[in-house]
Amino acid sequence: MLHAVSHTRWTLARLIVVRHDWCKWRSAVHGTAGTTVVVRNATHPATTTHKIPGMRRSEMEVVMHTQRGLAKDSELRRYVLGVHPIVEHFIKQLQIREIIGTYVRSDRRMKVDHDKALSLLIHNILTTPNALYEMADWASPLDPENVGLHPEELRHIHDDKIGKALQALYDSRHKDVFFRLALRAIKVFDLDCSQIHHDTTTVTFAGKYPGWSATERLMHGHNKDHRPDLKQLVLGMNLTADGAVPLNHRVYSGNQSDDRLHPGNHRALQQLLNRTDFIYVADCKLATEENLQKISAWGGRFVTVMPRTWKEDRLFRRQVESGNIEWKHILSRRNNRKPESKMDRYYLAVGEHKTSHGYRIYWIRSTQKAEQDAETRARRLEKALSQLRELQTKINRYHLKTRQQITRRIDDILKKTGCGSLVRYELHPTREYRRKYKTRGRPGKNSKAESTWKTIYSLSFDIDADAVDRAQLTDGVFPLLTNLDPHSYSPKKTLEIYKFQPFLEKRHAQLKTYQEIAPVYLKRGDRVVAFLHMHVMALMVGALIERKLRQAMKREGLKSLPIYPEQRECPSPTIFDLARLFRNVERYEVTTGDELHIFPAKLSPIQKQVITLLEVPLAAYQ
Numbered sequence: 153m154l155h156a157v158s159h160t161r162w163t164l165a166r167l168i169v170v171r172h173d174w175c176k177w178r179s180a181v182h183g184t185a186g187t188t189v190v191v192r193n194a195t196h197p198a199t200t201t202h203k204i205p206g207m208r209r210s211e212m213e214v215v216m217h218t219q220r221g222l223a224k225d226s227e228l229r230r231y232v233l234g235v236h237p238i239v240e241h242f243i244k245q246l247q248i249r250e251i252i253g254t255y256v257r258s259d260r261r262m263k264v265d266h267d268k269a270l271s272l273l274i275h276n277i278l279t280t281p282n283a284l285y286e287m288a289d290w291a292s293p294l295d296p297e298n299v300g301l302h303p304e305e306l307r308h309i310h311d312d313k314i315g316k317a318l319q320a321l322y323d324s325r326h327k328d329v330f331f332r333l334a335l336r337a338i339k340v341f342d343l344d345c346s347q348i349h350h351d352t353t354t355v356t357f358a359g360k361y362p363g364w365s366a367t368e369r370l371m372h373g374h375n376k377d378h379r380p381d382l383k384q385l386v387l388g389m390n391l392t393a394d395g396a397v398p399l400n401h402r403v404y405s406g407n408q409s410d411d412r413l414h415p416g417n418h419r420a421l422q423q424l425l426n427r428t429d430f431i432y433v434a435d436c437k438l439a440t441e442e443n444l445q446k447i448s449a450w451g452g453r454f455v456t457v458m459p460r461t462w463k464e465d466r467l468f469r470r471q472v473e474s475g476n477i478e479w480k481h482i483l484s485r486r487n488n489r490k491p492e493s494k495m496d497r498y499y500l501a502v503g504e505h506k507t508s509h510g511y512r513i514y515w516i517r518s519t520q521k522a523e524q525d526a527e528t529r530a531r532r533l534e535k536a537l538s539q540l541r542e543l544q545t546k547i548n549r550y551h552l553k554t555r556q557q558i559t560r561r562i563d564d565i566l567k568k569t570g571c572g573s574l575v576r577y578e579l580h581p582t583r584e585y586r587r588k589y590k591t592r593g594r595p596g597k598n599s600k601a602e603s604t605w606k607t608i609y610s611l612s613f614d615i616d617a618d619a620v621d622r623a624q625l626t627d628g629v630f631p632l633l634t635n636l637d638p639h640s641y642s643p644k645k646t647l648e649i650y651k652f653q654p655f656l657e658k659r660h661a662q663l664k665t666y667q668e669i670a671p672v673y674l675k676r677g678d679r680v681v682a683f684l685h686m687h688v689m690a691l692m693v694g695a696l697i698e699r700k701l702r703q704a705m706k707r708e709g710l711k712s713l714p715i716y717p718e719q720r721e722c723p724s725p726t727i728f729d730l731a732r733l734f735r736n737v738e739r740y741e742v743t744t745g746d747e748l749h750i751f752p753a754k755l756s757p758i759q760k761q762v763i764t765l766l767e768v769p770l771a772a773y774q
Contacts, residue, residue: 237772366677371406395699410437522628577613694727
């Protein structure tokens with residue numbers, strides 16, 4: 153009823169509920185049939201009647217008076233609802249507070265338990281960029297019931313309280329917390345765990361962290377944010393192919409390499425899922441002889457990409473360059489990362505291909521990847537030629553005087569740009585002669601001189617056109633390595649399984665963009681690691697909300713929802729789209745003496761539709 157307030161004057165529609173309490177009036181308003189309500193206007197004596205569904209007039213009468221501004225003894229309070237009722241509904245379904253409270257010890261003297269503080273942090277992460285900071289200002293306008301708190305508890309929320317809750321989480325059995333949470337998610341939301349995708353990302357830190365106390369060490373390593381100068385932590389995450397829901401994760405030290413963590417990660421998934429025959433999908437770091445043998449011995453199944461360093465890769469590419477490989481079309485689909493791009497066509501190399509250890513190889517050729525490979529090669533060639541042109545002006549000086557020094561620098565440039573086989577170069581030595589007179593002053597006709605010489609070099613280079621033509625023949629080619637039964641899983645189905653991997657990379661991108669997992673300004677290492685844990689927990693809640701909404705859209709035959717700005721259609725809503733859609737939803741309370749007047753939130757039709765699709769009670773917004 154109340155949506156906009158002027159700085160100077162505004163009109164308040166005051167509802168006085170006669171002979172009936174507010175809750176019954178609210179439930180009655182959302183019915184379908186009923187009698188009339190008398191509405192009297194204090195300024196204009198005219199009386200307006202309205203229908204109240206499902207109630208007799210003798211039971212309830214609502215009189216609406218219009219007055220200018222608030223009475224002297226009145227107090228207006230605004231409550232921000234936003235997307236919090238939806239997030240809270242899923243937090244309750246997952247029983248997050250109960251699970252955290254089981255393993256994180258709280259003190260009776262605390263004003264707010266740790267489980268409530270940490271569940272509030274989930275709300276904060278999903279609705280606020282740069283979460284965790286200025287918590288008191290962020291929480292003060294919220295409706296306490298919609299974030300799992302009592303009104304008196306909301307006053308005790310501040311940054312230090314959240315920091316202590318993070319420290320308590322780290323010091324507790326936090327691995328058991330996420331184990332129980334994953335089991336709860338699988339049971340309540342009936343997640344299909346037959347296909348699990350794994351990948352790692354890096355969380356980069358700037359500045360010094362003296363006295364780092366966490367077991368996971370902050371160290372330099374292979375930085376995926378292209379900042380090798382900064383220290384990092386490694387975050388590994390497992391997702392289901394059913395909705396890309398994070399099941400479990402682990403934080404590693406910054407120097408952890410991917411190829412050594414897969415056996416332990418697979419063991420953890422076996423304990424969680426109580427099975428070994430799930431399909432484990434990962435990148436080429438999985439493809440080591442030790443990893444594949446262990447997974448196969450456990451009865452596991454895998455799909456990965458064979459590294460370029462294997463001899464099978466080199467031999468096959470030679471056959472492609474010789475024209476001895478026949479290709480057949482197996483799949484056409486659009487790129488998930490670029491839905492507006494043209495159709496990507498996939499071809500399979502005819503014949504049976506296996507490794508020396510008996511694992512099946514499916515050689516795939518992609519038209520879009522072929523274009524990307526050509527663009528990458530052209531970009532690298534341009535970079536290599538530019539650096540070689542710059543090197544031409546520097547040779548014969550400083551540390552580039554000998555053939556060995558110059559050759560070492562050229563090879564280093566070609567190696568870093570990946571153009572060692574595509575660029576030809578040649579060093580041309582010549583002699584530079586110089587006469588040196590033995591006496592000072594202007595030399596005369598009979599002055600004695602000594603002739604000396606030194607070798608100087610000139611550099612010439614060009615692109616090897618034949619090598620470029622050979623490289624073009626293998627553009628877009630990549631090998632899938634698997635031990636799946638070929639009768640149950642065709643090459644097309646195996647390819648579709650692997651092509652879900654970009655959705656995992658998208659979850660990593662959400663952590664670093666929408667959720668802004670970095671930078672982290674916490675000082676203590678244990679709190680930093682616990683903060684990363686809470687980001688993954690919030691990501692799980694958001695992913696389950698997205699999955700629920702998309703399943704409901706599919707069930708109702710809805711291809712999209714107009715929730716983008718300017719009511720543009722959104723085919724795949726995310727939790728962050730919902731946070732923007734509900735960001736201006738508020739309700740108001742006016743207290744006049746002992747009377748409380750409540751003004752419910754007014755929801756748009758699309759907001760009501762989203763709430764209905766998510767099966768969230770509409771009363772949460774009233």
